[in-house]
Amino acid sequence: MQTKQLLSIKISLGIYSDFIDTLIEQTLSGPFSYVCVANVHMLIEAYRDLAFAAVVNNATIVTPDGQPLTWALKFLYGIKQSRVAGMDLLPDLLSAAEKKCIPVFFYGGTDTMQNATKNYLASNYPNLKIAGMYSPPFRPLNEAEEMEILNKINNSGARLVFVALGCPKQEKWMASVKGKINSVMIGIGGALPVLIGMQRRAPKWMQKAGLEWFFRLYLEPSRLFKRYAVTNSLFVYLILKEKLSFKKYSKIHMR
Numbered sequence: 001m002q003t004k005q006l007l008s009i010k011i012s013l014g015i016y017s018d019f020i021d022t023l024i025e026q027t028l029s030g031p032f033s034y035v036c037v038a039n040v041h042m043l044i045e046a047y048r049d050l051a052f053a054a055v056v057n058n059a060t061i062v063t064p065d066g067q068p069l070t071w072a073l074k075f076l077y078g079i080k081q082s083r084v085a086g087m088d089l090l091p092d093l094l095s096a097a098e099k100k101c102i103p104v105f106f107y108g109g110t111d112t113m114q115n116a117t118k119n120y121l122a123s124n125y126p127n128l129k130i131a132g133m134y135s136p137p138f139r140p141l142n143e144a145e146e147m148e149i150l151n152k153i154n155n156s157g158a159r160l161v162f163v164a165l166g167c168p169k170q171e172k173w174m175a176s177v178k179g180k181i182n183s184v185m186i187g188i189g190g191a192l193p194v195l196i197g198m199q200r201r202a203p204k205w206m207q208k209a210g211l212e213w214f215f216r217l218y219l220e221p222s223r224l225f226k227r228y229a230v231t232n233s234l235f236v237y238l239i240l241k242e243k244l245s246f247k248k249y250s251k252i253h254m255r
Helices: 016-029 040-048 050-057 067-077 086-100 111-124 143-156 169-177 191-195 204-208 212-219 221-254
Strands: 003-006 009-012 034-038 061-064 104-108 130-134 160-164 184-187
Touching: 003 067, 009 040, 009 050, 016 061, 016 086, 016 184, 034 040, 034 169, 040 050, 040 067, 040 221, 050 169, 061 067, 067 221, 086 160, 086 184, 086 191, 104 143, 111 130, 111 191, 130 143, 160 169, 160 191, 169 184, 204 212, 212 221
Parallel strands: 009 061, 034 061, 034 184, 104 130, 104 160, 160 184
Antiparallel strands: 003 009
16 A cells, blocks of 8 residues: 655555455455554654654554544645544454454453453354454563463464554554564554443544544543643644645745
8 A cells, every 4th residue: 555654654545445455355365464543642652752653664554543644644745535543444344354254353451341342243243253352461471471372363363453452552562573473463442442332432523523532532531631732732733844844845946
């Protein structure tokens, strides 16, 4: 897929169905790598941390999850890119995996979330092949534990691994095990609890208006206020700064 640099990361471009088709094709024939679902938070994390930017840019696909990223592509480059949100990708990938008999694995989340996931999948995707689920401890895994989970995933026959650890932990984990897992991994962040009904998603009009962050802030103000106050403001500043640098560059080369 074609990409475009947006601040520190390369965003994959294409229509929504291209992302689904490419991901499913990779589960069947490779490459077995990982996919990042990028929003403003991830973009700013990568801007602040070049090592994390390298993690994101080493993915085979980086989807434009957040509506503000699609606006930035249009504002800076005139690119009309549709949003490719994790909350849409997850159910669509599950449907495609069910139809094509692709075994899936869920890594991350609490035991409670995984039990709820099992019940939800049994009701909504009855023919889906669930290769396994694993809820890692809330601490770094030692070498033996890491090897155990890698063997568990590979021996399960999974070809698509949904990683729900949250950004940037899930992206760093996927990068650390790239080449060791015979599956395509995708970081789905908070999409899983929304899918299974543990959390609510913003109404459609807020999604289209790029206000899903505001809806999540309304639901979890104490946890998210500082993050959004800083990251969203910095995002707007950096995009405007980038636009001004483009104009300055154009004026110099027009002389």
